[in-house]
Amino acid sequence: MNVILCENYDDLSRNAAAMIETYVRANPTCVLGLATGGTPLGTYQKLILGHEQKGTDYSRVSAFNLDEYVGLEASHPQSYHTYMQEHLYRYINVDAIRQYIPNGKAVNMEDECERYESLLDEIGPPDIQLLGIGENGHIGFNEPGSDLDGLTHTVELAESTRQANARYFPSIEDVPKRAITMGIGSILKSKHILLLASGSRKAMAIKRLVSEEVQSTFPASVLHQHPHVTLLVDRLAYQLVE
């Protein structure tokens, strides 16, 4: 795992965006793996600036998201479909037919999981997969105890994850209890994994990530098994390591 220590969140976001742009410029038909949540917002802002100011072209890029809440319409204000439109897609030119996000309202969720994993195999795997990390070590919505080889599947969200995400909903009762997520096995198919962590809230998770062996009780530890992982971390998130 290659660690890049950044001064602060802005520096981290700039570095992450620069790496993604390098892939897009080198290969205009590349496949991106994207995440939601608070951490990648700065990266997306920098990508938007790069598109507007340097003309980075996404017209032939494909992009896969990690996950979606089960039970939310794509148009729901807190769905990850809406998040991606609001924070990235409405400002850059990824073709709508190449924006892939699991369908949390599918009639048959098992079929949806299979469909999504097949798409990943046909079009992907991502050249670069962006990840955040949960305080409990989750990646995507793969909570502690997840199968380390798992493919796209539905999960019950951990109470701590629902609490952490309640900030985006009117109340904790409104946070969905289930999600559809790429599995750890799906994530590990990516050619390069870029994990972002910022702020002291993530410090314990990052200490555990760099020091612990692979174990399903801390899903992010599985990244030690992947040959090409970059951890982009700011000083606050890295404070317990040094």
Ligand code: F6R
């Ligand atoms: C988001 C995702 C989650 C988040 C994680 C960290 O698509 O899959 O694993 O990356 O919960 O979220 P933030 O960045 O809000 O701290």
